[in-house]
Amino acid sequence: MEEVKKEMPKASPSGTVKKLRATAEASAYQKQWFQGLKARVEAGEDFAYLNADVPMEVLAAMDIPFVVNQWWAAICGAKRMTKKYFGLLRDAGYRDDLCSYCATALAESLDPDDHAYDEEGKPLGPWGGLPDPTIAITRLTCDCQGKIFELFAKNHGADYYAIENTQARTFPLNWWDYATYDWEKLYDKDRLDAAVEELKELIRYLEMKTGKMFDINRLQKVMDNINRQETWYGKIRDLIAECDKAPVTVVDTINAVMPAQWQRGSEWAADHAERLYYEIKELADKGEAAVPNEKYRLMWLGRGLWHDFAFYQNFEKKYGAAFVWSMYLAMGADAYRRYNVEADPLRALAARYIGMEDFLHMTPWNAQWYLQQARQNGIDGVVYMVPENCMQAVEGSFFIKKTLEDAGIPVLAFNADPVDARKWNRDTMTGLVEEFIENRVMKKEK
């Protein structure tokens, strides 16, 4: 990878103020990385399209280029392509009101202009469009997931590969105390065994498909890099929690963390996490607050609001309310690290990827973690976006709300869509959150 062009922090077209150099760097890196990926695909390399909960570490270790579905859906959402794409789905006979997060790339695959340019030579597809994958891999974490990925694969002429999903029978409530070192104790043994078998099958398939050998030592290196990267995220999360006034908000952290999270396992991602930490620490050491008048700390639950990031900053000046917590940073800190890898890197990886669905979408694990995180971060109120058309994201919102509110932390839960701007009314949502801050958060004295 060539040296990344330096970009300075700036306001995005949507009005979001991005504060960090690391955010700009990540933004520049991922564009450059994507162009490099396209060049590799054009040169004939296999290219995989993965759902976020697929163990991408295997592909990283095998140096198979890949793009993650959720990252790409976020890019498409941020580029305001959703309306066009879901119109294409509708024209093809599909419903346009389903699975917006997972079906964005399928919809894009119907776009004849995805790789075309306008009269001024600007690409019509996001970042010039998605190259044709040769492999599409998902986990069967909902009934629609396999169907969407199979259709997507067919449209691109790619192989479709599915990894099964299993349910936990045992579930120690404080999973975060086990996940990093004692992960073997976190899962039913047979479940972890089965996940390792899934990995072996996947590896064999990828070896046959690409002609590349999977080398366990390279996986260990990938795992080590990830531990390094996620450890920095843990330090950042703890630092923000400890500061009197947060040096950064979710607008900074999500945009800095997520591009690197999808590159996890690489040296760049681990180094970037380190740089991010020191940049935020420098702000903290200087006493710089992201919201100088910070009075209330808010937690954002749910997927990122990719089409309207500026929304998060709407409540800073008026109320001193700062969104300081989202899962995107904290998941890396608590859910992704796996030490004691040397004995069996595949088993350690299995212990990471099967947990992703559990930690986020399985009650009571998600609710208990949110409570622990709310306490650590001194959260005054929780704003919780419950996706309205997605069974995969159905995660026991009742139990999450109850757990937090029983502990005295007010919760505003509302239905919205993370990528579909058609279903979003910023004024209505702003009103809802303002009412919540005024009536629930401000009345609950710190």
Add this chain to the structure above:
Amino acid sequence: MSIRKCALQDPSFTKLYEVYKDRDAAARAVKTAGGKVLAKLGSDVPDELVLAAGLFPVQVYADPAKKLVYTDQILEFAFDPVVRKQFEKLVDGTYKELADFLAVSNSTDVLIRVFLYLREILRSMPEQPVPPTTFIDMLFTRNRMHQERNELIFSLFRKQLEDWTGRTITDEDIKAAAAVCNANRAALRRIGELRHGEEVRINGTEALVIIGSGFFMDKKEHTALVEKIADAAANWPVITGKRVFLTGSNQEDLTVYSMIEEAGGVVIAEDHDWGDRSYERDFNMDYPVIRAIVDRYMLRSYSSKKAVVSQRIEALDAEVAAAKADAVIFYTNIYEDSASWDYPGQKKSLDAKGIPNACFAKMQYPAKANEGLAEKIAQFIKG
């Protein structure tokens, strides 16, 4: 034409119809007599093991009239209306009173969520009257690895039943129960032949009663009555009309079928779990018992929930051809969305074969809540 006079005059059919209408009566009688009842949620809880454990299996069903006192608080919008009505009965004490145990199979992802919620209610809200609950986490992707995993999963279910009942379930117990189940399926296949053949002697509404009553009564008794109906129905009047295949949501009541058949169609087959799919594929007596259960429940025809689009296109084409259907109706309840991804490809394939089809998606539940539905169905049938 819904249920015809010839059926209503048949004492065996009448008996099944009574069971179909009063679905809890047999379970209540079992409880009164000191027996134990296991409620099943999902279509992949194996009767072979439940019966072998000496338990009386009943299917969890929705009560359209039930107010959703707990459900509207606990479940998100994305749960479909039938599951919502089922869930209310699972948390309001209905099944705590009727059943001793509950087994949930992951026949659809929705039921995985339902199980997780019930488990959390049992853990954190113990005052809520939910019966002891277990989950059958079988896998549906067809390969060696998952077939092997499913052996473990059904063995765990066997162990759970042993723990609950305090008795050992032997292989012989399972084979004996499997023989009862196979006999029941064989009897139902005779009913199927009277629907799918050149001459249709049993309509879809009648078939729903015959099949569905078996979810709530003693299986041997059900088999005997079904056999008698099959004997009698061979002489029931031949039904003419457009032969309709119905694909999509489970039909727990007769409303949609009645609409189709009142309009002059006849539902000669379907692929949901309250119809033909429920008696597909036998327990193979030549296999080791757990492997035979895996074989039976894993390798039935592809369900709309647990198969990819190409498999569903192939399955529907094959089933429509086997039933010699003239037309296909797609019918899915609101929020029961996964089949929506299959639909365009299935439609394209049917269109290519010249098979007329109509789609009724995002339907309200109960079906009668859909304004103008009967008229739209009639328009299609007569068109």
